[in-house]
Amino acid sequence: MTAPPLIDTSRHALFLDFDGTLVGLIDDPQAVRIEPAAFDRLVELQKQLNGALAIVSGRKIADLDRFLSPMRFAAVGVHGLERRPQPGAEVRRLMQPSALDPIRDALREGLEREPRLKLEDKGMALVLHYRTAPDLESEARRLMREAAADRDDMVTMNGDHIVEVHPAGMDKGRAVADLMTEPPFAGRRPIYAGDDVTDEFALAYVREAGGISVKIGRAESCAEYRLENVAAVHAWLGA
């Protein structure tokens, strides 16, 4: 496992995934909490990086704001379908949530039949969670596949004990590439750290762009560097 180099706050732009990178994975998605010392370090790093720090998540930006309150930060939400290029700027949404209404309806019956599957409605994306019922993995994937079967404009994606559907054409790699064209990120060298398959798009972009790609955990990845777990991420951020 090759550890990443230290962050150079005068030259780097820092992009951090949230779940599995800054906070550990737990059963209830709404109950995650960042450790106070890691939170303080994020705030400090954001200052030292002159604002060139963004959280890049599958979550809604509104959720990230709640988990990281009172910090104000640049963010990518719902895998790039929500954007906030600068702290405090308005959140741009690339789609209307109503585009998913037919899929919402199609999932309803399956969810009534299998209440151990939990639906997370992120507006522009729908997630079925099966962390507390891992035996339902294939059922969750089947339900989502069938609900979105006639929708060429949507993509279904498997994450860590989740299956998600959202509009096609966007991923974390494209979102990070877009942010890199804007201040305060433009002209800096990107660092991306993430743990899940959905982070591979951004890890691939950053590697291609000559940046520092950091995979969290031991799963297969295109990243150049690795950190073992969330605690190792916190230690690296604090080094």
Ligand SMILES: O=P(O)(O)OC[C@H]1O[C@H](O[C@H]2O[C@H](CO)[C@@H](O)[C@H](O)[C@H]2O)[C@H](O)[C@@H](O)[C@@H]1O
């Ligand atoms: O892109 P991320 O910031 O890593 O977000 C990915 C998904 O994170 C959340 O789900 C994951 O974390 C939950 C809480 O620990 C866990 O219960 C779930 O099994 C994980 O997949 C979030 O709920 C999703 O919407 C995000 O897409």
